[in-house]
Amino acid sequence: MSAESNSVDLTSSSSQYSVENPAPFIEAARARTKRTPRGGRTNFEMQAWVFMRLSGILLVVLVLGHLLIQLVLDGGVSKIGFAFVAGRWASPFWQVWDLLMLWLAMLHGANGLRTVINDYAERDNTRFWLKMVLYAATVFTVLLGTLVIFTFDPNIQ
Amino acid sequence: MPAGTLYRGREGMWSWVAHRVTGVLIFFFLFVHVLDTALVRVSPEAYDDVVATYKNPVVNLLEYGLVAAILFHALNGLRVVAVDFWDKGAKYQRQMLWTVMAVWVVLMAGSFYPILEHTLRTLFGS
Numbered sequence: 289m290s291a292e293s294n295s296v297d298l299t300s301s302s303s304q305y306s307v308e309n310p311a312p313f314i315e316a317a318r319a320r321t322k323r324t325p326r327g328g329r330t331n332f333e334m335q336a337w338v339f340m341r342l343s344g345i346l347l348v349v350l351v352l353g354h355l356l357i358q359l360v361l362d363g364g365v366s367k368i369g370f371a372f373v374a375g376r377w378a379s380p381f382w383q384v385w386d387l388l389m390l391w392l393a394m395l396h397g398a399n400g401l402r403t404v405i406n407d408y409a410e411r412d413n414t415r416f417w418l419k420m421v422l423y424a425a426t427v428f429t430v431l432l433g434t435l436v437i438f439t440f441d442p443n444i445q
Numbered sequence: 446m447p448a449g450t451l452y453r454g455r456e457g458m459w460s461w462v463a464h465r466v467t468g469v470l471i472f473f474f475l476f477v478h479v480l481d482t483a484l485v486r487v488s489p490e491a492y493d494d495v496v497a498t499y500k501n502p503v504v505n506l507l508e509y510g511l512v513a514a515i516l517f518h519a520l521n522g523l524r525v526v527a528v529d530f531w532d533k534g535a536k537y538q539r540q541m542l543w544t545v546m547a548v549w550v551v552l553m554a555g556s557f558y559p560i561l562e563h564t565l566r567t568l569f570g571s
């Protein structure tokens with residue numbers, strides 16, 4: 289050992305390595321090896337990241353427009369009722385608006401919650417089941433909402 | 446404390462915390478909101494009954510809170526997009542957060558009366 293390297297705090301294990309006896313090579317944490325699972329080779333996380341940003345931008349228009357119409361203009365919440373809904377869904381424009389808003393907001397929110405669950409639920413089982421509940425609730429809500437928009441009947445009863 | 450959730454503090458971290466909390470809140474509301482709207486498929490009366498809860502003064506105030514959460518999440522979401530895609534985004538992230546807050550305050554002030562008009566009229570109107 290030369291005098292210079294004495295200034296470095298060497299642990300008992302690392303001090304044994306030298307040019308003649310190099311430390312074992314450790315694969316970089318995220319390097320893809322033969323043992324990387326297949327699922328890890330798709331771009332899903334990157335696509336989800338892009339989707340969060342694209343859907344977010346569209347939702348600014350859809351959601352803020354929705355709030356403006358429902359809660360701000362024309363007396364705010366006072367006017368809302370079955371007749372008001374019937375009036376708006378008579379137009380395909382608002383049907384498409386609401387359908388797009390439903391799908392984008394649910395998928396955006398569900399993907400956001402998936403991230404939150406992945407961050408905080410540390411036990412494998414807990415994380416798995418929380419996500420199953422999330423996916424079930426999301427599929428149910430999206431299908432129910434879609435069904436309601438498509439089968440709305442202003443003359444019900 | 447789960448590893449990796451403590452960040453560096455200041456505006457960057459707190460805006461992230463607020464973005465996360467508002468996002469989760471909005472999602473839970475959306476779930477309930479699709480369920481209550483589904484009552485239009487049951488009967489006009491069932492739907493109007495549930496909408497009556499939305500017209501209750503306390504719930505009306507909660508709606509103002511919901512708008513506060515959505516407005517913050519939407520404006521700050523645009524800031525996040527700008528940080529990610531605009532080459533000077535990271536440099537100006539703090540200035541953009543204060544811009545977000547300023548726009549938020551203006552829109553919240555402007556929508557106070559329209560959103561709560563129903564409650565103000567029922568409580569104090571003649």
Ligand code: HEM
Nearest residue numbers: 344347348393397400401403465468469471472519522523
């Ligand atoms: C109104 C326009 C909206 C915009 C511009 C927007 C924007 C964004 C962006 C850019 C992200 C990603 C943040 C990141 O990766 O760090 C995000 C996350 C999220 N958003 Fe939105 N969003 C909007 C509406 C919504 C709605 C309606 C919901 C609920 C249904 C929602 C729930 C969430 C959740 C839960 C997250 C995850 C938060 C996290 O991981 O910390 N967002 N939003």
